[in-house]
Amino acid sequence: MDLDTVRTKISEIDHKIVSCLNERANLSILVGESKRKSDSSIASSTSIVYVPEQEKNVFNRVKSLNEGPLTNDSVCSIYREIMSASISLQEFIKVGYLGPQGTFCHQAAKERFGNSMTYIPINTIDGIFTSLSKGEVNYGLVPVENIIFGSVVQTLDSFKSPTNDSVSVLSEVYLPLKQSLLSNSKLEHINKIFSHPMAIGQAKDWLKSNLPKAEIVEVNSTALGAQLASKEPNSAAISNSICADIYGLSILEMDISSKSNNVTRFFVIGAQNDKMIVKKADKMLVMFTVDHRNPGALCLALNVFSKFGLNLTAINSRPANDSAFTSLDSRRWHYMFFVEATITSTESYDNCNQIADDVISELRNSCSYAKLLGIYPNMI
Numbered sequence: 001m002d003l004d005t006v007r008t009k010i011s012e013i014d015h016k017i018v019s020c021l022n023e024r025a026n027l028s029i030l031v032g033e034s035k036r037k038s039d040s041s042i043a044s045s046t047s048i049v050y051v052p053e054q055e056k057n058v059f060n061r062v063k064s065l066n067e068g069p070l071t072n073d074s075v076c077s078i079y080r081e082i083m084s085a086s087i088s089l090q091e092f093i094k095v096g097y098l099g100p101q102g103t104f105c106h107q108a109a110k111e112r113f114g115n116s117m118t119y120i121p122i123n124t125i126d127g128i129f130t131s132l133s134k135g136e137v138n139y140g141l142v143p144v145e146n147i148i149f150g151s152v153v154q155t156l157d158s159f160k161s162p163t164n165d166s167v168s169v170l171s172e173v174y175l176p177l178k179q180s181l182l183s184n185s186k187l188e189h190i191n192k193i194f195s196h197p198m199a200i201g202q203a204k205d206w207l208k209s210n211l212p213k214a215e216i217v218e219v220n221s222t223a224l225g226a227q228l229a230s231k232e233p234n235s236a237a238i239s240n241s242i243c244a245d246i247y248g249l250s251i252l253e254m255d256i257s258s259k260s261n262n263v264t265r266f267f268v269i270g271a272q273n274d275k276m277i278v279k280k281a282d283k284m285l286v287m288f289t290v291d292h293r294n295p296g297a298l299c300l301a302l303n304v305f306s307k308f309g310l311n312l313t314a315i316n317s318r319p320a321n322d323s324a325f326t327s328l329d330s331r332r333w334h335y336m337f338f339v340e341a342t343i344t345s346t347e348s349y350d351n352c353n354q355i356a357d358d359v360i361s362e363l364r365n366s367c368s369y370a371k372l373l374g375i376y377p378n379m380i
Helices: 003-038 052-065 072-090 104-113 125-133 153-160 197-202 204-210 222-229 243-247 297-307 352-366
Strands: 094-098 118-122 139-146 167-176 179-183 192-195 215-218 235-240 250-253 263-271 283-289 310-319 335-343 369-376
Touching (some): 003 072, 052 072, 094 104, 104 118, 104 167, 125 139, 125 263, 139 153, 179 243, 197 215, 222 243, 235 243, 283 352, 297 310, 297 352, 352 369
Parallel strands (some): 094 139
Antiparallel strands (some): 179 235
């Protein structure tokens, strides 16, 4: 087959692809209309357009249909944008993330929602929760843990606030972090480095070997570090490489992290999601506190998860002696526990909401306070 014939066939296929994409888009619009008509009480909430369970099913289906030569990752990337465009046709969606533009949180948000959403940078993690609670954004992306440095306590603490009571976890994103050194100066001229404390820790070995005398300045985000480095001579930033284009910097060194398997997990959070029925989920996040004066109180609470066949995968504790919980226990050193568990079986239930309701009901028999923070699919 000669080159002209191949190009003609590609053009014909492109015509079919565009036609099929628009046919799919029209069907997606009908899906959105059907959802709004099916329950008028949810019509004011845009959270119905993002259904993680359905999204995971689509990805699994297209991967099973893929016969190559495209890789599954390539096929999923294409469908990520197809679904992003479809969601944007159903509703105008705003996604809040930890800014400024170019952070890993920004990158994680785009990996989950694609390029057809409107992305809103927000200065703090608590600010993302607040914007979500006020309806200023439809969804939020917040970091919850790093494979090296552990839990992000600011995210856990934000769940405790009574003003964020409507916020729940919808999904998760796992993002490999590759830190780069960005600057407009030569390496030997750099005397100051801006970055987030976590990124500085990830690159400490490289810094010790290559820039041992440079002043380290901690800032709220790696992207802010890039922004500052773009304005100050003889400075650099440890940041996501995408910030080089955003802030007009050069990449002096790629991937200066000490560990190659550095991954951060992010939560996709939404508000007023209690009416979404989840038929199939893999994980559950629960927040509770117990009366610490009772011996074995925590053990009794944890046994509830075993009773329902849930496998505990993470337990975190945060001080709960703030104004929101003084009625529970006015003493100091009162803790709120965050427990994540995998749902191993739902054979006795029609959906995951029912097992979650039963777990919370049982926990309230042995806890001073218990709340479900989310049921969601495993996205590894």
